[in-house]
Amino acid sequence: MSVGLKDIAERLGLSEATVSLALNGNKIVKAETRIRVQKMADEMGYIPNSLARSLVRKKSGMLGLIIPDIENVYYSELVKHINRYCQKVGYRLFVSISNNNVHKEKENVLAMIENCAEGVVIAPVNVSNFNPDYLRYFKTNSIPFVFSSSRYEDVSAPYVMCDLETGMYSLTRYLLAEKGYRSFLLLTGPENVLTLRLRENGFLRALKNEKDVSNEIVRVQAVDYDTASETIHQYLQQKKKIDVIMCVNDTMAIGVINTLMRQGIKVPEDVAVTGFDDSLFAQISVVTLTTVVQDVKKIAEGSVDLLMDRISNQTSANTEILIPTHIVKRASTEGK
Amino acid sequence: MSVGLKDIAERLGLSEATVSLALNGNKIVKAETRIRVQKMADEMGYIPNSLARSLVRKKSGMLGLIIPDIENVYYSELVKHINRYCQKVGYRLFVSISNNNVHKEKENVLAMIENCAEGVVIAPVNVSNFNPDYLRYFKTNSIPFVFSSSRYEDVSAPYVMCDLETGMYSLTRYLLAEKGYRSFLLLTGPENVLTLRLRENGFLRALKNEKDVSNEIVRVQAVDYDTASETIHQYLQQKKKIDVIMCVNDTMAIGVINTLMRQGIKVPEDVAVTGFDDSLFAQISVVTLTTVVQDVKKIAEGSVDLLMDRISNQTSANTEILIPTHIVKRASTEGK
DNA sequence: GTGAAAGCGCTAACAC
DNA sequence: GTGTTAGCGCTTTCAC
Secondary structure, three states, rough: OOOHHHHHHHHOOOOOOHHHHOOOOOOOOOHHHHHHHHHHHHOOOOOHHHHHHHHHHHHOOEEEEEEOOOOHHHHHHHHHHHHHHHEEEOOOOEEEEEOHHHHHHHHHHHHHHHOOEEEEEOOOOOOOOOOOHHHHHHHHHOOOEEEEOOOOOOOOOOEEEEOOOHHHHHHHHHHHHOOOEEEEEEEEEEOOOHHHHHHHHHHHHHHHHOOOEEEEEOOOOOOOHHHHHHHHHHHHHHHOOOEEEEEOOOOHHHHHHHHHHHOOOOOOOEEEEEEEEEOHHHHHOOOOOEEEEEOOHHHHHHHHHHHHHHHHHHHOOOOOOOOOOOOEEEEEOOOO | OOHOOOOOOHOOOOOOHHHHHHHOOOOOOOHHHHHHHHHHHHHHHHOOOHHHHHHHHHHOOEEEEEEEOOOOOHHHHHHHHHHHHHHHHHEEEEEEEOOOHHHHHHHHHHHHOOOOOOEEEEEOOOOOOOOOHHHHHHOOOOOOEEEEEEOHHHHHHHOOEHHHHHHHHHHHHHHHHHHOEEEEEEEOOOOHHHHHHHHHHHHHHOOOOOOOEEEEEEEOEEEHHHHHHHHHHHHHHHHHOOOOEEEEOEEEEEHHHHHHHOOOOOOOOEEEEEEEEEOOOHHHOOOOEEEEEEEEEHHHHHHHHHHHHHHHHHOOOOOEEEEEEEEOOOOOHOOO
């Protein structure tokens, strides 16, 4: 049913080799023959078998991407950009989902090797990973990999991520110095997650040595909409006076805003709210979000560039790229 | 660097064949040998090359999924479920993105064949596709495919999608009969998109023969947040009296609600709003959305089941599965 | 129970 | 210019 090189060769009275060369546009084949072959291939609906090709070439033309969660807008945006950029540099992308689960991530790593990815971008799970030793399989199979969006601190490998610490620092300083807020609440998640810790560090550094400023850190289990909503709902019982609630992502910020508004508390007049990421959510909030922009496209392209570098040059320098962030001011803090 | 069957065989003084059989758990190999081989493979960090395996077995163990847009929450949810379900049935999933572009979809189809997908799920582009003849490549290469979430009307192939027409019908009837709304505005997109047309049909059918009921259809180019916001913003100039604004997806509904609220118009007190899909967005709206539930998980699993069926049984009946929808009532219509 | 041999579909030397 | 050959890493008869 499906047509192969052999079929074309037979029909044309040529050898498989010539057909192969012709189809690959090799100039060594007579132009006329090339055309003839090309035409016949089209006619017969020839589609090359990339399994066979990859096997013999020892190049699959495929890059891998491992992400924790595809429903998270941050990662779906990452996928979009990485996918697009891969195509641009002539590769195909195989995406696999770790479901924020270390064991699954290991499986995905093995799958990448089985599938002969020429390199892989890993967006690490957002839970603590005490033993990411399965990454050594990449080394033993000479497959380069880079971290993207986050990294494992005890694994020495190149990475591309945003400068989250500075991002949160700048945002906090802005709220402090320009908006004059004095009492801060940081709504964040588990302590052991790098990307959250960096935000926290930025937050604390910005407030350090400030007098007449109060800050509080509220830690929740899941950094999502529902959890944020409930947490703030409960927090409101305390009737504490807060100037601004800073969230570690936009989704939580929306949860906070909606909860506040339903209680008749005005944002930003009564209390300001900030997000992080500048995802889709930042703009579809009733009160648009002041947030920190993570330039996902830059992260995506930076990751692929870095990976391509390692694939072709076999450079082994542990390049570490920190993409600058910037803050975007919207309605949720522009009250005072 | 990377270890193959041969390496293991040499170390053990066995043949490649035996090692292969042992690793595949073939009972014909002496249990003791099997263990020995297994152990050595682990020790040496053997990872099978699925390219080679697939080539000889003529089974890649891979299914394909083509979607228009990964940033759209509907599709990312679809990816999640299909991915999960594929794993359950022992397949890997290769996702590719058509970017809502017919030409790209064709490329993706070819890529699926090149990559030897054993079957593929297609979520069609949401623009008119006058000539999806490239789908015949699947037939000529004996690769089964099924449509998911939508379909091309002039292509005869199995499909799994929600009963959008009935969904919209029920919602409209509910608003009419139970809520007593009399003037309806439907905010939808281009005329030639099946999934939108079905909604429209349901809407019109529900209102047909109703006296004292007015309906208006406003058509926009892009069914997204910004377009919906702007359109409603302009529409408000007309100062027409409208009871309910029905949107063809949740994202647009949020755009509408936010725009209304910013104009001081209360939802649902002054005007009610409905969405469609019951995506994440339906619940993160300030005013939670009354909407129609598309059971994405069922669509996902149905699509894979149908595909598996065609892969194994080579059945050729054109099964057409319409998943029932139901409406969920939330704050955005519960005013009157 | 194990090994030898053929071959999956394609490519890349090397002959002719 | 074109054909012959070998072989990518693995599986799977079929002898032994």
